[in-house]
Amino acid sequence: MSVFKTALKITRRTLLATGTASFIALGALPAQAADTIKIGLIASLSGPSAKSGEAITRGLTIAIDEINADGGILGKQVELLSRDDENNPGKGLVAARELIQREKVAVLFGGLQTPVSLAIVPFVNQIEVPFMGPWAAGTPITKNGAEKNYVFRVSAVDELVDIALVERAVSVHGSKKPGMILINNPWGESNEKGLMAALKAKGMPNAGVEKIEGSDIDVVPQLTRLQQAGADTLFMVANVGPSAQVMKSLERMGWDVPVVSHWGPAGGRFSELGGPRAKDVEMIQTFTFSGNESAKAKTMMEKLMARFPEIKSEADVTPAVGIANAYDAMHLSALAIKNAGSTEGPKVREGFYAIDSYDGLIKSYKMPFTADKHDALGPEDYLFTQFIDGKIVPIQ
Amino acid sequence: MLITSAIITGLGLGAMYGLLALGFHITYAVSNTVNFSQGSSMMLGAVLGYTFGVTLGWPMPLAIVAALSLCGVFGLAVERFLVRPFADRGSNGWLMATVAGGIVLDNVVLFTFGKEPRSLPSPWASDAISVFGVGAYPLQLVIPVVGIVAAAALSFLLRNTSYGKGMLAVVQQPEAAKLMGIDTRMVIAGAFAVSTILAGVAGLLIAPLFNVSANMGLVFGIKAFATAILGGIGSAWGVVVAGLLYGLVEALTTAFLGSSYTQIISFSLIILALLFMPNGLLGSAAIKKV
Numbered sequence: 001m002s003v004f005k006t007a008l009k010i011t012r013r014t015l016l017a018t019g020t021a022s023f024i025a026l027g028a029l030p031a032q033a034a035d036t037i038k039i040g041l042i043a044s045l046s047g048p049s050a051k052s053g054e055a056i057t058r059g060l061t062i063a064i065d066e067i068n069a070d071g072g073i074l075g076k077q078v079e080l081l082s083r084d085d086e087n088n089p090g091k092g093l094v095a096a097r098e099l100i101q102r103e104k105v106a107v108l109f110g111g112l113q114t115p116v117s118l119a120i121v122p123f124v125n126q127i128e129v130p131f132m133g134p135w136a137a138g139t140p141i142t143k144n145g146a147e148k149n150y151v152f153r154v155s156a157v158d159e160l161v162d163i164a165l166v167e168r169a170v171s172v173h174g175s176k177k178p179g180m181i182l183i184n185n186p187w188g189e190s191n192e193k194g195l196m197a198a199l200k201a202k203g204m205p206n207a208g209v210e211k212i213e214g215s216d217i218d219v220v221p222q223l224t225r226l227q228q229a230g231a232d233t234l235f236m237v238a239n240v241g242p243s244a245q246v247m248k249s250l251e252r253m254g255w256d257v258p259v260v261s262h263w264g265p266a267g268g269r270f271s272e273l274g275g276p277r278a279k280d281v282e283m284i285q286t287f288t289f290s291g292n293e294s295a296k297a298k299t300m301m302e303k304l305m306a307r308f309p310e311i312k313s314e315a316d317v318t319p320a321v322g323i324a325n326a327y328d329a330m331h332l333s334a335l336a337i338k339n340a341g342s343t344e345g346p347k348v349r350e351g352f353y354a355i356d357s358y359d360g361l362i363k364s365y366k367m368p369f370t371a372d373k374h375d376a377l378g379p380e381d382y383l384f385t386q387f388i389d390g391k392i393v394p395i396q
Numbered sequence: 397m398l399i400t401s402a403i404i405t406g407l408g409l410g411a412m413y414g415l416l417a418l419g420f421h422i423t424y425a426v427s428n429t430v431n432f433s434q435g436s437s438m439m440l441g442a443v444l445g446y447t448f449g450v451t452l453g454w455p456m457p458l459a460i461v462a463a464l465s466l467c468g469v470f471g472l473a474v475e476r477f478l479v480r481p482f483a484d485r486g487s488n489g490w491l492m493a494t495v496a497g498g499i500v501l502d503n504v505v506l507f508t509f510g511k512e513p514r515s516l517p518s519p520w521a522s523d524a525i526s527v528f529g530v531g532a533y534p535l536q537l538v539i540p541v542v543g544i545v546a547a548a549a550l551s552f553l554l555r556n557t558s559y560g561k562g563m564l565a566v567v568q569q570p571e572a573a574k575l576m577g578i579d580t581r582m583v584i585a586g587a588f589a590v591s592t593i594l595a596g597v598a599g600l601l602i603a604p605l606f607n608v609s610a611n612m613g614l615v616f617g618i619k620a621f622a623t624a625i626l627g628g629i630g631s632a633w634g635v636v637v638a639g640l641l642y643g644l645v646e647a648l649t650t651a652f653l654g655s656s657y658t659q660i661i662s663f664s665l666i667i668l669a670l671l672f673m674p675n676g677l678l679g680s681a682a683i684k685k686v
Contacts, residue, residue: 047611050511184655211655215615217412217606218405218536221651224398241513241607248605252524252531253401272515273607 036079037072037343039064039333040099042092042120043111043135045084049239052112055322056134057082060109062303062323063330073337085111089119096120100129106343107132107333109326114138114187124150128345130352132333134326137161137262138190142374150345152352152369154329154362154376155321156263158187161284162194162235164379165260166202168282169233173258179207179231181222181246183214183238183264191237191262207231212242219249227255236261236281243281244273251277258282260384266319271390278387282395285385286377287324287362289314290393296361300327315390325377328360332368332376401530402651403644408536408605410643411543415598416620417627417635418546419591424629425554426563426587429479429490431471433498434595435617440501441467441596442603442612443509446516464596470501471592475585498617506610513612518604539601540640546594547636554632563587626666628679638677642666 041060043053057080064078072078081103083095092113099105100123108124110117110133117136124131125146133141133153142153169175180195182188192209199206207229210222223246226234236246236259243265250257261283271278289301304323305311317323335358337343340351352369359365368376385392416438420430431437441463449459478497482489520535527537554560565573566580574580599613606612619642627638642662649661669677 046506047511208654213615213655215612217409217602218647220401220405221398221647222655224401224651225654228398241609244513244515244607252533254524254531269512269514273513275515 035076037074037076037337038079038081038099038103038105039330040096040103040105040108041080041082041111042085042095042099042108042116043082044087044113044116045082047087049087049112051319052135052322053082053084055317055319056109056111056326058304058308058317059134059323059326060330062300062307063327063334065303065307067331067334073334074341074343078334081105085113085116087113087116089113089115092116093119093123096123100124100127104343105129106337106348109134109329110136110141112136112322114141114190115185117141118186121151122146128349130333130336130345130348132329134329135322138187139194140190148346148349149374150349152329152332152374152376154332154368155325156284156286156377156382157375158190158262159194159197160375160379161262161382162191163198163201164284164382165235165262166195166198166204168384169235169258169260170202170204172282173233173260175204175233175258177205177207177230178233178235178260179226179229180209180235181219181226181238182209182211182236183242184211188237191235195235212238212246214239214242216242216245219246220253223249223253223255227253227257231257233258233260237264239264240270240273244270244275244278247274247277247281251275263319263321265387266321266385266392269390271387274387280386282384282386283392284382285319285392285394286321286381286383288383288385288392288394289317289320290391294361296359300324300361318390318392320392324361328358328362328365328376331360332358332365397529398651399648400528401532402647404527404530404532404536406644406647407540407640408643409646410640411540411636412598412602412616412639413620413623413642414543414636414639415546415594415601416616417624417629417639418543418550418632419594420621420624421627421629421632421635422550422594423475423584423587423591424624425632426566427479427483427584428567429483430494430621430624430629431474431479431588431591432491432494432617432621433474433478433501434591434620435613435615436498436501437467437470437592437595437613438599438602438616439505439610439613440470440592441599442516442608443505443599443610444596445600445603446514446608447509450514450516460600463600464593467592467596468589471589472585474592475588479588480581480584498613502610502614509610511610513607513609516603516608521604533605535601535604542597542601543636543639546597547632550590551632622663622666626669626676628676630680631676631678634676634678641677 043056045053068077085092107130112135114136121144131151137156137158139159142151169178259281261281335355336351339354340347357366384395416434419434444463448454448462449456478493479490521533524531562578563583566583623638623642624635627634645662650658
């Protein structure tokens with residue numbers, strides 16, 4: 001016991017000493033020799049969501065290459081610093097502190113996971129550094145209630161997605177009593193609220209809400225409950241693995257019900273994992289390369305193939321939303337810094353509001369951000385897609 | 397219909413827990429130690445089965461034999477490097493060492509196999525058949541049979557064969573067992589190999605129904621340990637019965653109360669069951685001879 005106590009004492013002392021020393025050292029350092037403008041990224045670079053981090057990195061890289069080839073921002077080259085959040089909100093917050101306080105990034109980018117972004121939001125608002133969301137769709141990320149909101153987003157927003165999902169269920173499938181199958185985490189909860197509100201606005205009843213876990217092998221019990229409650233359409237909100245389990249369970253049950261989904265399945269090998277019913281999922285996206293005739297999309301695809309030789313076809317850039325959102329978000333951030341004429345957080349924030357227009361990959365943005373609107377994309381930018389042979393294609 | 401589908405789901409799931417829990421049982425029975433990387437061993441079976449059978453295109457029977465053999469080798473390594481050095485010194489360090497070993501394996505697989513989950517195709521999990529009016533894959537019906545056969549085989553082996561009795565003697569009187577010519581080290585190492593092979597079987601059986609990924613074993617490993625304790629870790633039948641019961645409770649709770657209550661109810665029942673039956677469902681209190 002005494003040995004343990006001594007060890008603890010030493011550890012505490014050492015920690016304290018190290019902390020003080022680094023504090024003094026940090027304070028004594030001259031202002032960072034800022035010959036580049038640093039952009040931070042905190043996303044899942046390992047683990048089951050690693051593909052999302054890869055997509056965001058690719059979008060940011062192409063945008064940064066273009067910006068640098070054009071002379072950079074404010075005469076300085078742009079540099080990307082990436083950190084892995086390991087899908088863990090605590091680790092994401094630690095990385096945010098490191099990138100902002102030590103590396104002095106001008107804008108911090110987030111990743112796919114809503115819980116990680118939600119952990120970072122209060123910190124960036126307090127330290128006054130802009131945080132850009134290129135993927136995580138949780139409503140409270142941008143609607144965070146801060147007096148001075150430093151969080152911007154170029155991605156879908158749950159509450160708006162939920163309205164679009166309900167709209168599609170009603171207009172395309174004539175749904176009168178939809179059921180919900182949602183992942184059991186804050187993302188699922190955020191959408192439960194959004195879907196309930198969207199259904200209430202239409203005066204529609206629901207057949208119930210069922211939760212799934214990432215480790216659920218068999219979702220038949222949950223789906224049977226919804227079927228018995230009279231669900232005529234299913235709203236699905238879950239990532240690739242659990243969404244695949246839902247589709248396999250539907251196949252086994254022989255229940256041919258329309259599935260209108262958030263964009264969770266749009267990663268990895270959903271076609272392979274979800275079995276024969278995978279193609280039936282109608283999934284919301286903000287962008288696809290397939291069926292996209294715009295010149296910008298074609299150029300972007302060529303640039304991606306040139307920069308990342310492992311990309312051979314559109315199937316290798318699935319899902320494209322991460323790439324496209326990050327690409328546009330990076331160019332918008334560059335405009336904001338240019339408008340600010342500096343990398344100081346409060347000025348860059350004002351710089352976002354001052355963006356007049358930008359002709360992006362997803363769309364032509366006009367006044368994308370205002371003090372009341374921190375989301376550059378809205379329901380008019382969403383499209384419904386399905387998985388065909390590993391590619392995400394718009395539903396005709 | 398709701399109850400039939402819940403029972404099919406529950407028995408399949410429960411047998412999975414049972415197979416993993418049997419692995420905990422067998423090492424506990426011969427050495428009073430357990431391999432906390434059972435969940436990772438299960439993942440290893442599935443990942444190796446996928447690698448040999450799908451990536452390398454070997455015939456499936458060969459892929460299965462190769463995957464299970466390597467699972468056995470992993471078990472031997474766990475015993476030799478993560479359990480024996482600690483157990484020999486009377487330390488409980490193996491508890492943490494086996495947990496750490498599992499985490500290391502998960503991450504090595506994440507690195508080599510990749511980050512994306514994959515699907516292991518099986519003819520037994522492609523076309524649903526109707527069982528009492530409910531759709532099920534044949535594989536779902538095979539899993540409980542495998543679980544029960546494995547429990548019966550282990551129980552028979554340990555109680556009715558001289559080799560099995562020798563194994564049990566190792567834990568009761570290691571010195572006497574040695575004097576009787578039983579190679580205790582071999583017996584214990586063998587038990588670890590059997591435990592990881594059982595986990596590998598569970599992984600291969602579950603993979604076509606689920607998906608194959610580096611982190612697939614974590615939750616199953618935890619639940620399987622819970623069922624091993626619930627069943628009475630010293631009893632092969634106990635752990636399998638507990639596994640089946642636990643799977644049924646999970647599926648029936650989900651079916652009748654909704655999925656929000658599944659974990660609350662199932663784990664609360666484990667606590668309650670252990671309060672009233674501290675040695676587990678079929679376990680018996682260890683007799684201490686003074």
